[in-house]
Amino acid sequence: MEPQITARDTLNHLLAADPFLRETLVLNHEPHNPNNYDEAYAFGDDASENLSRARSLLATYNRYAKKLRKHNLAATKIVLKALKEQAYAHKDRLIDPLPHYGAPTLTGEILQLTSTLQVQAGSILQSSACFWIRPNDLAQARIVKFVVGQVEAVNLAEGYATVRTSDGELFTLQPLGRTDTALLGCDGQSLEVPILPIAGATLEEAEHKHAHDTRLQAFTDYLQTSIEKYTHPSVSSMYYSHARTQYRPTFDHAPFSGNPETLEEEYAHVERACTDFYRDGGLLDQLIDTTGQKLDAALKAYRQELQR
Structure with a gap:
């Protein structure tokens, strides 16, 4: 015969299993926090203690829910405002692509730089590398970056290519037998870096292409x-933390497509979702009310059980 489920069992299960109720009644989710x-x-x-608590817990729930609603509404507005400002800052840095990107003129010997890339004098390449050049005179120390460069010459006998950037810095590139990386050298220093071709008939065209692509990717x-x-904010307090997701609207799929043309419309959708969630009688208020009704019913049943 199965043991009888008591009203206390039902109440304890509700307290342990209902996510909204737990997020309301546990004000800080960090273990061992004082x-x-x-x-x-x-x-x-303890029947006496339980009866007293059963009489006051609904009021505690309503008080905490009111505070949580207030704090999460305010914090969500702050977080969304900051995210929107950053998104538009990224958008403002975007540049238009050129109508056409040509191809460079290639001459001379061919060097198999990676297993998928052959280069000649004239080849234009992209990567991302930074060297801290420190000569004996520290006053002349400088940072040298390689982003886009054009092959000046290929030395098959020594197995390397020389590459120059638009600011005049000269680099060497040596094959390593890898799929997409090579050894980039500058003033006695070297790094294994990814090397890829990039469209453009000239360094200027290729640099424009790189700037367009990287800014769009960052956006x-x-x-x-x-x-x-937004879902896991760095803002944290007793009432607003990354763990308290029930008090913020959620989205079934990523609301942003990455298309700058639709950014305004997509942010408007997010803002409407937040407005609908927090408005009087909105989704959050409905959650608070329905969860409060479940708690109230469980508490009433338990008080009756205690008083029998």
Whole structure:
């Protein structure tokens, strides 16, 4: 015969299993925090204490829910405003692509730089590398970057190519037998870096292409991660933390496509979702009310059980 489920069992299960109720009654989700106020602990065996708590827990829930609603509404507005400003800052840095990107004129010997890339004098390449050049005279120390460069010459006998950037810095590139990386050298220093071809008939065209592509990628990446920053904000307090997701609107799919043309419309959608969630009688108020009704019913049943 199965043991009878008591009203206390039902109440304790609700306190342990209902995510919205737990986020409301546990004001800090960090373990061992001295301010970890947990009002969702199970009812024990002290009938007198339990009766007193059963009479006051609904009021505690309503008080905490009111505070959480207020703090999360304010913090969500702050976070979304900051995310929107950053998104538009990324958008403002975008540049238009050129109508056409040509191809450079290639001459001379061919060097197999990677397993997928052959280069000749004239080849234009892209990478991302930074050297800290420190000569004996530290006053002349400088940072040298390689982003886009053009092959000046190929030395097959020594197995390297010389590459110059638009600011005049000269680099060497040596094959390593890898799929997409080579050894980039400058003033006695070297780094293994990814090397890729880039469209453009000249360094100027290729640098424009690189700037366009990297800025667009940064914009797209920011939009894809901004919703995570919203869901897991760095802002943290007793009432607003990354763990308290029930008090913020959620999205079934990423609300941003990465298309700068639709950014305004997509942010408007996010803002409408937040407005609908926090408005009087909106989704959050409905969650608070329905969860409060479940708690009230469980508490009433348990009080009746205690008074029998």
